[in-house]
Ligand SMILES: Cc1cc2nc3c(=O)[nH]c(=O)nc-3n(C[C@H](O)[C@H](O)[C@H](O)COP(=O)(O)OP(=O)(O)OC[C@H]3O[C@@H](n4cnc5c(N)ncnc54)[C@H](O)[C@@H]3O)c2cc1C
């Protein structure tokens with residue numbers, strides 16, 4: 001359905017569910033798919049009403065945070081209503097003494113960091129794309145360099161409120177760090193790309209901001225050396241917060257982040273430098289490209305790079321880097337966690353992208369991991385298998401069937417056509 | 419249903435006899451009795467059949483037979499659970515993993531180990547230590563509990579304040595669904611694409627299926643560990659010191675608190691020589707790079723003094739360190755020395771509510787005459803009030819039960835949880851509706867229906883009123899079919 005085909009009754013139902021409803025414009029496109037209506041609810045109650053109206057009129061729904069990367073992943077097969085969560089933008093509760101924060105899904109990660117930062121705390125999630133919302137970070141399960149020390153959203157989320165495809169509002173978890181009462185629905189929502197339910201607020205555990213930090217960087221001439229350096233840092237006693245690799249044309253740099261007490265960090269940096277050799281340098285400043293991806297996140301349509309996420313066991317780093325050198329991909333990511341992002345130039349021919357993808361996927365699979373196409377020009381997306389093989393796909397479908405039997409939420413965006 | 423079930427059991431028994439060696443199939447009434455309860459001994463049910471498979475293929479075959487004949491099954495690791503999670507089903511089979519104890523791989527370079535479900539928690543650490551690594555989740559029962567049980571309960575321990583729970587350390591699993599299919603969830607590398615089914619399975623208390631192998635994260639042994647025992651006159655002071663440490667930006671590996679009654683019990687049992695006259699002690703452990711620990715130690719010492727500590731002892735060798743921990747880790751068992759019977763409660767509150775809630779517990783204890791000893795994970799607000807009673811005294815058990823339940827209400831009132839690590843099991847299913855709405859519970863049931871539409875995987879646990887799968891959620895009309903059939907009770 002598109003704007004003109006959304007029936008009057010359906011349009012009326014959505015409009016009466018939420019005060020802010022308008023026709024979609026080009027800027028609302030979800031990877032080339034023009035939604036019918038854009039609904040911008042003001043609170044969880046309105047999200048629920050919109051979902052109920054959509055269920056009653058059989059409309060499909062795609063949730064959007066701020067749409068910073070709404071083109072990523074696969075295009076939806078249908079998007080009657082774009083559910084814009086940007087009005088749910090409040091940081092709800094910062095309990096500094098309990099080291100927790102609750103925020104609405106449309107709140108900017110940046111705003112959350114600002115609020116908790118005033119108490120010397122942080123939500124240990126890197127902002128990998130400027131302007132990301134809490135809901136978007138959870139929906140896409142983004143993470144950056146610091147995951148090596150504090151993990152990802154799945155290690156930090158302790159409670160959520162969600163609206164189901166049928167409009168029912170449900171909570172899971174709570175506001176205490178330690179809680180094993182019932183199923184961990186929050187984990188299922190993380191990385192579900194808006195296909196299981198709409199997150200309307202989330203509660204996280206926080207960490208104190210360390211007093212000092214230091215980056216130690218060392219050039220690495222080849223994959224074997226990169227592995228040696230990464231392993232040395234991983235198994236050392238310097239307790240790295242992040243171990244990042246940058247890699248292009250068969251050569252690169254490793255950056256190790258140390259955080260902690262002022263004297264402690266200085267001492268550990270020195271220990272690390274002596275471990276890594278004379279070429280290692282020290283800096284207060286993050287590497288120039290920081291926690292970003294190795295592609296231009298602002299590019300649109302055919303100017304997008306083919307953006308890949310590669311995972312592997314730690315000892316597989318050298319093989320993955322070697323495979324990348326053969327493909328012309330540029331890499332950046334967390335060598336200390338086994339998660340690296342790769343970019344192929346937008347001008348790469350589709351056939352060459354397929355070959356590169358296969359090569360990288362083979363390397364990652366051999367190292368216990370996966371390769372996923374995060375974003376790509378439309379021609380690439382239609383030519384390649386974006387997700388690769390997915391174990392337990394049948395069980396995933398059964399979960400989807402229970403939560404969203406009509407495939408109303410973000411249809412076609414996720415693995416196996418979910 | 420009853421006659422069906424005995425036919426079902428005999429079919430499953432036939433399959434078990436075909437699949438397993440003789441010793442792995444127990445049908446003898448007296449021997450079945452050995453398995454009638456877990457660590458929560460006041461619920462007892464004799465299972466219809468006990469099977470002890472030796473590998474995942476046998477286990478999957480057994481589950482498949484259960485699925486075909488709609489026979490309920492319950493997984494059991496070491497049976498140390500404290501919420502009746504492994505309580506058998508009278509018309510079902512109990513699948514014990516104690517013969518699946520291989521540590522398949524320790525991959526130091528990848529910081530991973532792959533282990534079978536029956537492997538004892540501490541054995542993972544023992545296998546990793548020669549490589550400079552350990553397995554971080556360490557429930558007090560770590561010398562006997564199984565990894566499968568840990569995964570199912572999402573077990574914690576003293577060190578989860580800094581290092582997280584089982585769910586943060588299990589990244590892959592082979593898993594037998596209640597259909598008897600074997601699937602791989604997650605893997606050795608992070609962030610497997612697709613829904614995080616493993617995240618739902620961890621902590622699901624055996625209600626979604628059975629884990630037959632787990633890939634766990636290994637953590638680098640710290641360069642330096644300092645364990646400090648600090649004596650305070652009151653729990654308020656100890657609580658204030660805890661808050662001060664956390665607010666200072668220090669995340670210790672553990673902060674544990676014991677009150678006077680718990681100290682008395684521990685002294686009687688293990689002579690741990692805690693400070694004389696202490697109304698509360700904190701066991702604080704700092705770990706990490708030596709130079710950082712040194713600085714944190716100085717700060718912690720100062721913060722404890724500022725908050726009224728009258729004695730601080732730093733363990734200077736592993737023996738002293740072990741003695742400090744022995745007092746803490748034996749506290750539950752030790753309570754047996756000062757009271758014939760007791761209930762171990764497990765509730766959680768936001769850390770800042772500690773003084774208020776401890777005071778309310780003391781008031782409850784005073785007004786009811788029921789003694790309560792407190793031993794807990796102060797750093798993350800996980801309380802373990804030990805509610806003492808003497809079953810010989812008429813009504814004492816009921817009074818203890820009432821106080822125990824009132825403590826959970828206090829936790830819920832303060833925005834906490836009815837269980838931080840011991841699980842819901844059979845024991846706390848009735849409290850779930852106090853913490854969650856019908857909609858919340860229905861949503862959890864969607865997960866169960868996806869995994870276990872026949873409701874045969876550890877039925878009757880966690881949820882007070884299981885929904886029939888296929889039923890439209892959120893509409894409650896009249897009595898539930900399971901309720902009418904006498905299978906489940908509505909609380
Ligand atoms: C399909 C897809 C895959 C991605 N994969 C990766 C990745 O592997 N690694 C990575 O680092 N970054 C990934 N990203 C990037 C990530 O989206 C951005 O970094 C950022 O998190 C987006 O924030 P946003 O608020 O602008 O969200 P949006 O771009 O608006 O939304 C991001 C995704 O989350 C869903 N979503 C948004 N809000 C909600 C909500 N409240 N409830 C439920 N679902 C919601 C959306 O439908 C969409 O699928 C991916 C993005 C998409 C769309």
Ligand SMILES: Cc1cc2nc3c(=O)[nH]c(=O)nc-3n(C[C@H](O)[C@H](O)[C@H](O)COP(=O)(O)OP(=O)(O)OC[C@H]3O[C@@H](n4cnc5c(N)ncnc54)[C@H](O)[C@@H]3O)c2cc1C
Pocket residue numbers: 456457492493494495496497498499500502503504515535556557558559562563564565566567568569570571572573574575576623624625627628629630750751839840876
């Ligand atoms: C003295 C004492 C101290 C304790 N201290 C702690 C503590 O500090 N922290 C803590 O968290 N707990 C603690 N416990 C509780 C208990 O030890 C844990 O819950 C433990 O994880 C249970 O492991 P188990 O192997 O004994 O499991 P069992 O009791 O056998 O089973 C527990 C649950 O797991 C399920 N299960 C078992 N194996 C599998 C499998 N392979 N796949 C799927 N489901 C399975 C069972 O069906 C059951 O629901 C303590 C218990 C005792 C007796």
